[in-house]
Amino acid sequence: METDRKCPHRAINPATRIRTDPALNCSCTGSRMVGFPVAVVLPAGGSGERMGLSTPKQFCDFLDRPLISFTIEAFERINWIQNIVVVVAKECIDLMKTIIHKYSHKRITLVIGGQTRHRSIFNGLKVFTDSQVYDSKLTKPEVIIIHDAVRPFVEEDLLLKIATAAKDHGAAGATRPLVSTVIATTSEGCLDSSLERAKYRASEMPQAFLFDTIYQAYQQCSDCDFEYGTECLQLVLQYCGSKAKLIEGPPTLWKVKFKVFLTSAELSKCSVSESLSQKACVITGVQQDAVQLAHCLEKTLLTQLMVEVISTPVGEEVSCIQNISSKEYRNIIYVIVNDTDLQEIKQLVESIGNTSLPILYPVVVIMVHLNKSESMPFSNNMDELGAIRLLAKEAKQKNILVYGLLVNYPKDTEKWNDAVANVCLIAGTLIKDRNAVLAGQLFVA
Numbered sequence: 001m002e003t004d005r006k007c008p009h010r011a012i013n014p015a016t017r018i019r020t021d022p023a024l025n026c027s028c029t030g031s032r033m034v035g036f037p038v039a040v041v042l043p044a045g046g047s048g049e050r051m052g053l054s055t056p057k058q059f060c061d062f063l064d065r066p067l068i069s070f071t072i073e074a075f076e077r078i079n080w081i082q083n084i085v086v087v088v089a090k091e092c093i094d095l096m097k098t099i100i101h102k103y104s105h106k107r108i109t110l111v112i113g114g115q116t117r118h119r120s121i122f123n124g125l126k127v128f129t130d131s132q133v134y135d136s137k138l139t140k141p142e143v144i145i146i147h148d149a150v151r152p153f154v155e156e157d158l159l160l161k162i163a164t165a166a167k168d169h170g171a172a173g174a175t176r177p178l179v180s181t182v183i184a185t186t187s188e189g190c191l192d193s194s195l196e197r198a199k200y201r202a203s204e205m206p207q208a209f210l211f212d213t214i215y216q217a218y219q220q221c222s223d224c225d226f227e228y229g230t231e232c233l234q235l236v237l238q239y240c241g242s243k244a245k246l247i248e249g250p251p252t253l254w255k256v257k258f259k260v261f262l263t264s265a266e267l268s269k270c271s272v273s274e275s276l277s278q279k280a281c282v283i284t285g286v287q288q289d290a291v292q293l294a295h296c297l298e299k300t301l302l303t304q305l306m307v308e309v310i311s312t313p314v315g316e317e318v319s320c321i322q323n324i325s326s327k328e329y330r331n332i333i334y335v336i337v338n339d340t341d342l343q344e345i346k347q348l349v350e351s352i353g354n355t356s357l358p359i360l361y362p363v364v365v366i367m368v369h370l371n372k373s374e375s376m377p378f379s380n381n382m383d384e385l386g387a388i389r390l391l392a393k394e395a396k397q398k399n400i401l402v403y404g405l406l407v408n409y410p411k412d413t414e415k416w417n418d419a420v421a422n423v424c425l426i427a428g429t430l431i432k433d434r435n436a437v438l439a440g441q442l443f444v445a
């Protein structure tokens with residue numbers, strides 16, 4: 001089998017000229033793997049008192065979806081994380097099961113939490129060691145990530161650094177610079193001393209540990225640690241002598257603590273989703289008709305968003321994906337002519353899923369099917385085109401929203417211009433709305 005000249009990890013099918021899946025650690029496609037087993041525990045067993053709401057904050061809606069579902073999804077899309085243990089209060093188990101079912105979350109193991117965060121985390125760890133108690137078949141990981149379920153904005157890059165650092169150092173944790181100076185007060189409520197801010201950091205999540213290290217620390221914990229402690233890194237230092245490696249994370253690491261955080265999270269997500277809809281790339285092969293349509297779209301869509309046309313000869317898909325990923329295009333219009341075989345669009349979706357593009361925000365892929373054959377109306381191809389629904393369902397798991405848009409290629413110029421205007425209207429709306437419910441639908445321009 002011929003191998004890809006740009007990517008020795010990949011083979012090319014001589015018949016279809018389509019590449020096989022990327023190999024492990026293939027930087028060309030952005031897919032990552034780590035050389036040791038990793039799992040994650042998401043403590044979600046709190047009551048969220050500081051939020052002052054009847055519903056615990058992890059289950060509060062955030063952009064019409066429970067906050068915890070975003071956090072779980074951020075980990076589901078990372079292929080080197082083998083298991084996701086979600087720790088919830090006993091009274092929330094059924095609610096959590098409903099969320100898992102509604103949003104088709106995978107690789108989830110539910111565990112009942114404890115009265116405090118440390119007790120919940122320890123319960124989450126026990127699922128890997130007390131299989132008879134927890135009736136689980138989970139394999140103990142070498143490295144365990146611990147991440148508050150109320151921190152939805154977590155990215156693969158940071159998780160990879162934290163997990164790798166934990167493997168090397170025994171423990172690792174994300175930090176952020178202090179915003180305010182920390183001062184100590186006297187019993188009378190007066191200033192006692194002020195800490196030198198440059199020497200301190202805010203401890204955030206994710207954190208990661210050699211599983212045996214954090215487990216031993218919890219086995220030695222005092223009741224006081226379990227009741228009042230908030231810092232896992234301190235436990236492994238105190239009980240195992242492990243000095244955690246500290247890694248500064250991005251500003252989006254913050255945790256939802258008070259009601260205002262939910263609003264600011266929505267605002268930050270809404271403002272980002274506005275910016276997500278401002279640029280798109282139109283990908284075509286080298287067929288003249290597709291290139292012509294692409295340039296018409298570029299000109300007509302210019303009033304709504306910045307468009308780049310990428311005409312990719314067969315065999316150049318990898319560099320095309322690198323181009324899309326490096327320029328952070330999260331709106332892709334893919335033009336195919338007369339071809340109802342969805343293999344190309346499937347390959348494109350798979351390659352996008354291997355990049356970090358869809359981790360936080362959905363990527364929109366619109367398959368524009370240009371039908372030139374007057375003798376072959378769409379109705380003849382509806383079965384093949386209908387397959388887009390299954391493709392879209394699978395793509396949604398990767399936070400990629402796939403839509404179909406059918407265009408007949410009329411000879412008449414006026415009708416052609418009308419068709420182009422309709423493609424722009426529909427594509428512009430799909431990009432702006434990013435409506436997951438419409439994914440897999442076929443629109444006709």
Ligand SMILES: Nc1ccn([C@@H]2O[C@H](COP(=O)(O)OP(=O)(O)OP(=O)(O)O)[C@@H](O)[C@H]2O)c(=O)n1
Binds near residue numbers: 051056113115117257
């Ligand atoms: N007994 C507990 C308490 C907290 N947590 C989880 O630990 C994370 C961080 O804790 P925190 O922000 O303190 O959550 P709450 O305890 O719910 O908040 P509050 O202190 O306002 O009650 C949250 O995902 C929370 O659900 C947990 O799993 N079990």
Ligand SMILES: O=P(O)(O)OC[C@@H](O)[C@@H](O)[C@@H](O)CO
Binds near residue numbers: 117203205232
């Ligand atoms: O919200 P609190 O500050 O009480 O607790 C923070 C903890 O949940 C935890 O996220 C950090 O201590 C980092 O380990």
